[in-house]
Amino acid sequence: MADRQDEQGLNGPEEYAGSANEIGVRPDVNLLETFLENVRKGQLRVPKFQRPFVWRPDQMLDLFDSIERGYPIGSMLLWETPAALESLEHVGGLAIPDVPPGQSATYILDGHQRLSTLYASLYRPAASDPIDSTDWIWHIYRALGQRDSRANRYVHWKHPSAPPPHYLPIRSVLRTLDFLAYARNLAKTMGDDPFYDELIEEAEQVAQRIKSYKVSVVTLLGGNLAQAVEVFSRVNSKGQSMSPDQMVSALTYKGSGEESLANSIAAILDRVAAEGFGEINSTTGFRALLAVAGEEEVTGARWDVLARRMEGKVSQAVQDTDVALSRAVAFLRDDLGVPLARLIPYNNQLMLLTLFFHLRPEPSAEQVEVLTRWFWITAWSGRFASVNSTTSRQSIQDMRAFADGKKSLPEFAGTQGMFDFADQRARPYPDRFDLRSARVRAYLLWELTEFPLRTTPGGRQYSAVEAIRRLDSAAFRRISNKTGLPNGSNPANRLVLEVNPGLTARSYLHDLRHSPSGLGDLGIPDMAFDLLAAGDDERFIDLRAAELARRERRFIESVGAIVPRTYTGEAEIDTE
Structure with a gap:
């Protein structure tokens, strides 16, 4: 010791x-x-x-x-x-x-x-x-x-x-x-049933x-x-x-009717979820609160030592985090088009944005532009795929310096920090749909911006985001369910749709194409749909994947990121 x-x-x-x-x-x-x-x-x-x-x-x-x-x-x-x-x-x-x-x-x-x-x-x-x-x-x-x-x-x-x-x-x-x-009631309802004695014996065994x-x-x-x-x-x-937030919560709890740190964080996250942004995990909320409170070691501290440093600061930190997190969520939702917490590529992005909006509630137009580039580039490049205490501490220091105006974007170049955009290349279009991959979540954010609406064969429009909010992962429907397809897990084989019993995604596309409203723009070239109608599902997926990758690449270039060298790549599982 x-x-x-x-x-x-x-x-x-x-x-x-x-x-x-x-x-x-x-x-x-x-x-x-x-x-x-x-x-x-x-x-x-x-x-x-x-x-x-x-x-x-x-x-x-x-x-x-x-x-x-x-x-x-x-x-x-x-x-x-x-x-x-x-x-x-x-x-x-x-x-x-x-x-x-x-x-x-x-x-x-x-x-x-x-x-x-x-x-x-x-x-x-x-x-x-x-x-x-x-x-x-x-x-x-x-x-x-x-x-x-x-x-x-x-x-x-x-x-x-x-x-x-x-x-x-x-x-x-x-x-x-x-x-x-209970046994008497069971006898009244099914005492003549030949299985009654077996049920009673089973109930007795369960109780025993x-x-x-x-x-x-x-x-x-x-x-x-x-x-x-x-x-x-x-x-x-x-x-x-025992999780860090529980440890620090216990060691800083003073009673006297006040909420514990863990419960205070839970209340903030519940409010955000109730407003439609969805569930943010408690570890992210805890790390955001530590950063707002002035801590730089948020991933591997001695929690008893941290609790002593936090004494007297918990109540104010909770209030500040509540306000700053609301601003960060509003920025994600309104400026970046991130509608749900579960689609944020990296939890550290939300933690750092909360810190920024605590330090700079009213950012300049230039800062908003830089933050936008930072969010997308770090999402595509996998910047936060393997965060340790050193890289986390450096990211917090970088964000503080940026929010305080101590460094402008050009001054960050060449520092190996998270604002060194010249050193961060976007990873290629993912070859596998897996929501545990930050690259897949970044792709989905772009797709929801590119194709925000869906239309039923009857002509009613609805939001793709609302379908995800209601149905969660069940909203991502497979277009082809053929077994043995080498590219069957590609994101191009998925479509966000409401669940309609008896109507597959394939049938939906067929019905929609022949409806008065038409197919619309879902990133499906006419030639690709012809292949699907002809039963060539593998080539349909390849052609749609190429179209989606081309459009996403165009968006990557518009943000000023370095485009990937290759067309497709592995969807690395890198959820923190």
Whole structure:
């Protein structure tokens, strides 16, 4: 530890926390029911610095499936301490009582998502029905009689009507009276069914497996918050260690009713998403906030040291980031034609734009022009494909100097920095459609600008962006579904369309070409369409790809970028 402190020039977490108390560790194995009873009694709590519940419905169902099969679900990391941390008053909408008088609380550090899923689903009272639009996610059922198919053993029930009688409500498995009530209801509806006894036996087995499931628990004893977070940062749960924003959030959380750093960032990103720009990941928001707060090391810092530097600056940094991020999003959307967060080629571009608009809320026309070139050229060239702490720090320094007016564009030339456009050549048109590739996302941004509208065979126009916003990746429809095509994965074989059951993209093009509105301009030369109509799908894709690459190349030249040497290239997977 001394070597690390000397390298950083700052003290480690023990001194940061102002305590020399050592932290103890107690491994244990608890019955699931016993573990959750501690939540019901108010003894096991979720600290407010934890990020909100973010699990997807399928993750919740997989958790119960793993428990029934006896698979490990990862250790729960707890912290038992006399320190009174502010904690959540509700878990999954269920009220949690106060800590019993004279007892110390135990806080969950790693396992919040699992604990919330289990507690809010298993302890949900039957009186919470009927399901409303907000709490359906906690109503999980085990479909009996489904053999051993993982895909349909556990399900959510979203409908206002009652679920089928063979759907065992998970909330009944820990409560004997509720389980008996379910069994009686099942007897009323299908008691004469020859499979009734089998269903009841299966339900009993499910309940027994869940009740007898044992949870691995590691409890940290004593110590201070910095020490607990240090342990947390080194523990992996299903391959995911504690994220930097969680660590700094915990170490800077002061309670007194204020939001934690992680929750404040989540609130900013939720607002941006609600305004139609879509979801920005929390790591990007965290890095943007650090840059706005004056930090240059945003990718690999000593998070305990960073937390100490951030003390007293969190509240203002949150406010500044909220304003600056809004300006950055407006620039992306209105000036660059980037309609959705998921289409930004690199998250670092958004982080750096947020920093710029914090420092320069009203940029000059020249700065806007340079930023436009910078965005496209770094997107095409793969400038941020392999960012490390050194290149990230240099990019932040470059953007600060540019925003402050300390350097103009000519002064950046030859510096090997991110504004050295002469050293950045656009990568070629991608040969494979894969949204994990920044080059593919850059291509899609150009395509949406080049062909913004779609027309139904009936003549109704709609926005391609709106189709993506509603349908996500399902909007990118394959034109040819022939197997074995060597170029079948090329972007030229994709078309953004609304989903119309029974109407393939190929049929859509055929119907549209013969409709009064006509095919319009979708980057499909007449000769290419003739090839498609004749069944020569491979040559159709090649011809359309050549047309799209030619048009995109023209746009690349208009921005002043160096065009690629070759016609096509590999769509490198380079999402940060």
